[in-house]
Amino acid sequence: MNDIKLTKDGGVATIAIDRPEVLNAIRYKTMLEIQQALDEIEKDDDIRVVVITGAGEKAFISGGDISIMAQGSGYLNVLHEVPAGQQIVNNIEMFRKPIIARINGVALGGGTEVAIACDIRIAADSAIMGVPEIRLGIIPGYGGTQRLPRLVGAGKAKELVLTGDHISAQEAYRLGMVNQVVPKDELDEAVAKLCKKIASKSPIALAMAKDAINYGTQTDIRTAMNIEARAFCCCFGSDDRVEGMNAFLEKRKPDFKGK
Numbered sequence: 001m002n003d004i005k006l007t008k009d010g011g012v013a014t015i016a017i018d019r020p021e022v023l024n025a026i027r028y029k030t031m032l033e034i035q036q037a038l039d040e041i042e043k044d045d046d047i048r049v050v051v052i053t054g055a056g057e058k059a060f061i062s063g064g065d066i067s068i069m070a071q072g073s074g075y076l077n078v079l080h081e082v083p084a085g086q087q088i089v090n091n092i093e094m095f096r097k098p099i100i101a102r103i104n105g106v107a108l109g110g111g112t113e114v115a116i117a118c119d120i121r122i123a124a125d126s127a128i129m130g131v132p133e134i135r136l137g138i139i140p141g142y143g144g145t146q147r148l149p150r151l152v153g154a155g156k157a158k159e160l161v162l163t164g165d166h167i168s169a170q171e172a173y174r175l176g177m178v179n180q181v182v183p184k185d186e187l188d189e190a191v192a193k194l195c196k197k198i199a200s201k202s203p204i205a206l207a208m209a210k211d212a213i214n215y216g217t218q219t220d221i222r223t224a225m226n227i228e229a230r231a232f233c234c235c236f237g238s239d240d241r242v243e244g245m246n247a248f249l250e251k252r253k254p255d256f257k258g259k
Helices: 028-042 075-094 110-117 132-136 144-152 154-163 169-175 184-199 203-216 221-236 239-249
Strands: 004-009 012-017 049-054 059-061 099-103 106-108 120-124 128-130 166-168 180-182
Touching (some): 004 028, 012 184, 028 075, 049 059, 049 184, 059 099, 059 110, 075 203, 106 110, 110 128, 110 144, 120 169, 132 154, 166 169, 180 184, 203 221, 203 239, 221 239
Parallel strands (some): 099 120, 120 180
Antiparallel strands (some): 128 166
16 A cells, blocks of 8 residues: 555554645545455454545645646546445445544545545644535545535535535534534544553444434434434343443453453
């Protein structure tokens, strides 16, 4: 993998977009490498939490690589690559292990789209977000026109998409696009703290909770409640449920195995 770096530390895997010469802009090859990393992480039962970030200090993902897009690739190539890239972003959203976006700098266009597909987003106070594709004569193509309205409402999403305006991390927090904003020198500590807290939970319960929310929010309330009930039953049949309840009764910390 050339466009990203995959590292593992304890129960946390970090996928860092590593193209500093273009502020970590993504191309189709980058997306394929992200999927390759996810496939590897999925097979590693020791990994409980995933972090997606940008290498260096300046950028999370600055957007799509305009130097490549400006060359044009023909309608048929774009018709293949955009849906394929969308599917990889969808896979980030639906990944069975929790994914945290560590937004360490500029997160524009595809950067915002990747970030809002993650489960939880922590941003440095210097970060900038937005979907400025309209300035280039195109529109967001990795879910920005779909996930953004679900986060901030249709009216605000239209404003951001149609103007292409950039917003501060603080404004992104106010709108619900990020969960936390912290001083840049405290970003690593905040991410590590959250990773540790989540990693201590049952992998089965984490996966079922994600499924219940992800699938439930896409349907009517009665269907969603049925999805939740089935996910609850999956948890109830696990060894982790036995361990969790016994640990509670015995007043000790649970040792979840993901079984």
